[in-house]
Amino acid sequence: MGDVKTILERLKKIDLLPTFPHIVHDVLRIIEDPMSSASDIAKHMDASMVGEVLHLASSAFYSRAGIRKISSIEQAIALIGYENLAHIILQMPFLILAKKEDKFLDVRGFLTHSTLCGYVSKNISYTTLLGNPNETYIAGIIHDVGMIIIYRYFHDEWKEILTLVHEKNMQRIEAEREVLTVDHGVIGAMLLDLWAIPPSISNAVRFHHCPTEAKENVENVAAVYIGNIFARQIDFKAIENNFINFMTSNKNIVEEIDRFRYPLSSNEEMELFKKVYDALNEIKKMFRGIEDD
Ligand SMILES: [Fe+2]
Ligand SMILES: [Fe+2]
Structure with a gap:
């Protein structure tokens, strides 16, 4: 069983990615300022992080046809582009923490879901003016x-949570609160706060399952929620060329958005779905090979 104080003490002991907080600040700056250079990101990376980026850039997740050998960080950036680089870097904690994959964790599912959430949240911010798109993307x-922190550092609790979900049919969030007093949103945000990630980002993480509890950064919270x-x-595998189906099956999203701001006009609605649909097809290309890797 955990309480918030004990959880915080345990989180403080996590010696993970010491350069990550700097990198997040760099990523944010670079996304906001197209004049800054990707070498700004590279200069804060330690050797293991550069290694991970090169490895990922060469892997089936990101490689475009025919490009397999990437030997320098500059080459990786040139090939995969700033946005993909930013996104690879932001996924680093998942990748490093989830290295010991076992039956309790679907790493690939995590990466796909996280990427989708980043792109979709950003596009919601762009088209509905809810929150800052750069922050909601991150x-x-x-x-x-x-969730990965619980899996990796609170592994007994992780198993207890799964038991409650599978044997008592409890909602996952409820099971987390029962076992750890707080859910994975709060635990993630506690770690991000320790890493001095801006509250405009950590609050969106903290409240992504309970947006009405947020007192600050409520628009970012709403967009990420x-x-x-x-x-x-989203049925990621089924997104082919059927925009109308996509729009119809995700229509409930418009009601969710209307809860947090004045109702979307039909033009805004169409623009949002188009942007998200285009983004999904981009992500699909980015993850080419993910199904058969
Ligand atoms: Fe999620
Ligand atoms: Fe979540």
Whole structure:
């Protein structure tokens, strides 16, 4: 059993990615300022992080046809682009923490879901003016980091949570609160706060399952909350060329958005679905090979 104080003490002992907080600040700056250079990101990376980026850039997750050998960080950036680089970096905690894959964790599912949530949250912010798209993009990608923390550092509790979910039919969030007093949103945000990640991002992570509890950064919270719902219900494998089906089966998202701001006009609605649909097809290309890797 955990209480918030004990959880915090345990989180403080996590010696993970010491350069990650700097990198998040760099990523945010680079996304906001197209004039800054990707070498700004590279200069804060330690050797193991550079190694991970090169490895990932060469892997089936990101490689485009025919490009397999990537030997320098500059080459990786040139090939995969800033946005993909930012997104690879932001996924680093997942990848490092989830290295010991076992039957309790679907790493690939995590990566796909996190990527979707980042892109969808960003597009919700762009089209509905709910929150800051750069912040909701980052928050969307790392919103479930707490789940990986529970898996890796609170492994007994993780198993207890799964037992409650499978044997008592409890909702996952409820089971987390029962076992750990708080859910994975709060745990992730506690770690991000320790890492001095801006509250505009950590709050969106903290409240992504309970947006009405947020007192600050409520728009970012709303965008990531909706982005998460959207990302969970999208049938990623089935998105082919049927925009109308896509729009119809995700229509509930509009009601969610209307809860947090004035109702979307039909033009805004169409623009949002188009943007998300295009983003999904981009992600699909990015993850080419994910199904058969
Ligand atoms: Fe979540
Ligand atoms: Fe999620």
